[in-house]
Amino acid sequence: MLYQDTVDSEVLVHRPWFVASIFAAVLAVSLMFNLSGTAFGDLMRPVIGDPLQSGIYGRVAIAFVIAVMFCVNIVLIGFAPLRVQIGIVWAELLLLFLGFFNAFNLNMPFIWEHLPYLITQGVVTTIYVSAVSLIFASIIAMIAAIAKLSSNGFAYALASFYTSFFRGLPLLIQIYLIYLGLPQLGIVINAVPSGILALSLCVGAYMTEIFRAGIQSIDRGQWEASRSIGFGFGLTIRKIILPQALPVIIPPMGNTFIAMLKDSSLVSVLGVWELTFLARTIGQPTFHHMEMLITAAMIYWILSACLEVLQSRLEHHFARSKVR
Amino acid sequence: MTATDIDHLIGLNGGDSSMATGNVRRIPVSSQALSGQKQVPMSADKIIEATHVSKWYGSFRALTDVNLTVRKGERIVICGPSGSGKSTLIRCFNRLEANQEGEIRVNGMLLHNKMRNVTEVRKNVGMVFQHFNLFPHMTVLMNCMAGPMWIKGVPEAQAKQTALKYLERVRIPEQANKYPVQLSGGQQQRVAIARSLCMEPAVMLFDEPTSALDPEMVSEVLETMTSLARDGMTMVCVTHEMGFARAVADRIIFMDKGRIVEEANPNDFFTNPHHERTRLFLSQILSH
Numbered sequence: 001m002l003y004q005d006t007v008d009s010e011v012l013v014h015r016p017w018f019v020a021s022i023f024a025a026v027l028a029v030s031l032m033f034n035l036s037g038t039a040f041g042d043l044m045r046p047v048i049g050d051p052l053q054s055g056i057y058g059r060v061a062i063a064f065v066i067a068v069m070f071c072v073n074i075v076l077i078g079f080a081p082l083r084v085q086i087g088i089v090w091a092e093l094l095l096l097f098l099g100f101f102n103a104f105n106l107n108m109p110f111i112w113e114h115l116p117y118l119i120t121q122g123v124v125t126t127i128y129v130s131a132v133s134l135i136f137a138s139i140i141a142m143i144a145a146i147a148k149l150s151s152n153g154f155a156y157a158l159a160s161f162y163t164s165f166f167r168g169l170p171l172l173i174q175i176y177l178i179y180l181g182l183p184q185l186g187i188v189i190n191a192v193p194s195g196i197l198a199l200s201l202c203v204g205a206y207m208t209e210i211f212r213a214g215i216q217s218i219d220r221g222q223w224e225a226s227r228s229i230g231f232g233f234g235l236t237i238r239k240i241i242l243p244q245a246l247p248v249i250i251p252p253m254g255n256t257f258i259a260m261l262k263d264s265s266l267v268s269v270l271g272v273w274e275l276t277f278l279a280r281t282i283g284q285p286t287f288h289h290m291e292m293l294i295t296a297a298m299i300y301w302i303l304s305a306c307l308e309v310l311q312s313r314l315e316h317h318f319a320r321s322k323v324r
Numbered sequence: 325m326t327a328t329d330i331d332h333l334i335g336l337n338g339g340d341s342s343m344a345t346g347n348v349r350r351i352p353v354s355s356q357a358l359s360g361q362k363q364v365p366m367s368a369d370k371i372i373e374a375t376h377v378s379k380w381y382g383s384f385r386a387l388t389d390v391n392l393t394v395r396k397g398e399r400i401v402i403c404g405p406s407g408s409g410k411s412t413l414i415r416c417f418n419r420l421e422a423n424q425e426g427e428i429r430v431n432g433m434l435l436h437n438k439m440r441n442v443t444e445v446r447k448n449v450g451m452v453f454q455h456f457n458l459f460p461h462m463t464v465l466m467n468c469m470a471g472p473m474w475i476k477g478v479p480e481a482q483a484k485q486t487a488l489k490y491l492e493r494v495r496i497p498e499q500a501n502k503y504p505v506q507l508s509g510g511q512q513q514r515v516a517i518a519r520s521l522c523m524e525p526a527v528m529l530f531d532e533p534t535s536a537l538d539p540e541m542v543s544e545v546l547e548t549m550t551s552l553a554r555d556g557m558t559m560v561c562v563t564h565e566m567g568f569a570r571a572v573a574d575r576i577i578f579m580d581k582g583r584i585v586e587e588a589n590p591n592d593f594f595t596n597p598h599h600e601r602t603r604l605f606l607s608q609i610l611s612h
Contacts (some may be wrong), residue, residue: 224453228418228420228446229471229519231474239474244461
């Protein structure tokens with residue numbers, strides 16, 4: 001939450017000038033497009049007659065009704081309590097979104113036919129690749145972060161070279177280098193392991209910086225207290241520093257994990273049968289590109305949303321020692 | 325400022341002061357023979373023995389040839405102006421700071437830069453910090469149990485018993501299941517004392533334990549420390565609480581610019597300070 005002032009002010013969407021300007025804006029935008037040919041125009045048939053014959057009158061009437069509906073909507077939402085407001089706006093945006101996709105005239109039976117396979121093969125592979133990379137990346141990042149904070153020049157140089165290199169190269173090129181480059185040295189790695197390797201190394205480099213910042217955010221006094229009790233370095237890091245750093249680390253970690261989930265689609269260039277690869281290969285032969293791409297997009301979105309929920313749960317969990 | 329002025333300011337009565345002047349025992353300080361001068365019988369064990377300790381921060385000399393011996397059961401108060409090296413000195417005793425010259429022996433063990441050795445020493449040295457440094461993600465009880473459980477391998481039930489015993493000792497057993505942020509400053513500092521006591525250390529170091537507290541909470545922490553002292557705990561306290569020093573200390577050590585300037589028993593220290601710098605310091609902190 002932002003800082004909430006104690007001074008009450010009138011709700012913005014209940015101020016006449018604001019509602020008026022929103023009304024004008026929506027009216028203007030609706031007038032710019034000719035909406036008489038849409039389903040909405042068809043709904044207006046009792047008032048404007050045949051939408052396609054209604055001309056300028058129909059166009060203005062449709063725009064006017066849309067603007068009125070929009071304004072009534074925001075004014076009413078203004079009365080609701082916070083949680084209800086959030087819920088309504090989410091639901092409305094979702095409806096609009098579905099309506100938008102609906103306009104593509106998607107072949108729904110085609111989607112339903114291929115969805116099970118997309119999930120059992122594609123989603124499972126995507127989750128497998130992401131989850132394994134996530135574990136490896138976390139391990140790499142933890143080690144590299146400690147190395148970067150250590151006073152050992154060798155360790156610092158190794159870790160900073162690693163982060164610099166893997167943050168500086170495009171993930172796609174890393175994937176190619178590992179899959180195509182390593183075999184030239186006699187090391188042949190299958191597509192899935194090389195995808196996991198590339199993802200782990202790349203995401204690990206980003207996470208190194210997150211871990212480092214988290215560890216550094218802890219007050220020096222905590223180290224001193226821990227060490228003066230007699231805890232060794234490992235115990236201090238594990239039991240004292242990391243648990244306190246986690247609340248700082250989790251939001252950027254959530255970011256990285258979500259980014260990685262989606263970056264795992266780059267592994268499709270190696271022919272791994274994950275979500276993006278399947279969406280493209282199933283859609284292509286019958287020119288149902290949009291059906292499959294939109295389905296894949298929705299699945300990615302749902303997976304990311306799960307991670308978002310997980311992140312907010314964790315944040316909530318670690319906030320408990322801060323309650324007064 | 326005369327001795328009587330100071331008596332007046334710190335509320336010494338006449339009888340006390342005449343008794344004090346009866347057995348003046350000033351110790352000439354900054355001589356290396358200091359460790360040879362004893363107030364406690366030879367037979368007492370030396371808990372801390374610092375000889376010729378010097379320390380530099382870069383080119384700044386923080387400690388200069390400090391000699392100090394703390395025997396079992398002794399209560400030492402270290403005072404001095406800010407930046408005089410008093411905190412640095414006691415932080416050297418459990419090697420939160422490293423001294424570049426001289427030797428420090430704690431419980432007979434020579435402190436050097438071997439990790440195992442330092443950890444061994446730290447287990448025997450309790451430290452209480454100015455800013456408490458409790459672990460905010462653990463309950464009060466867990467703060468106290470962590471040390472014995474994770475280092476000494478004490479079983480959980482027994483660690484809990486010990487923790488509750490010492491929380492009782494600092495008189496806050498009812499806060500055991502709260503988190504540190506839910507406690508007042510004075511309570512937090514008492515938990516910090518209990519946390520150190522749980523390790524059953526041979527000596528307790530206090531680094532300005534009341535400096536970060538509200539005036540109202542100073543007394544509760546000082547009472548806890550006084551009762552510890554009464555029970556015979558070996559203590560080294562860096563503090564500006566002169567009332568506490570007078571009531572509890574066996575010796576008061578005055579430091580300035582990284583040197584021990586004066587070392588005396590409380591009566592002598594307050595009634596008849598030997599060194600000009602000590603007099604100036606006393607007049608400044610006792611006259612407001």
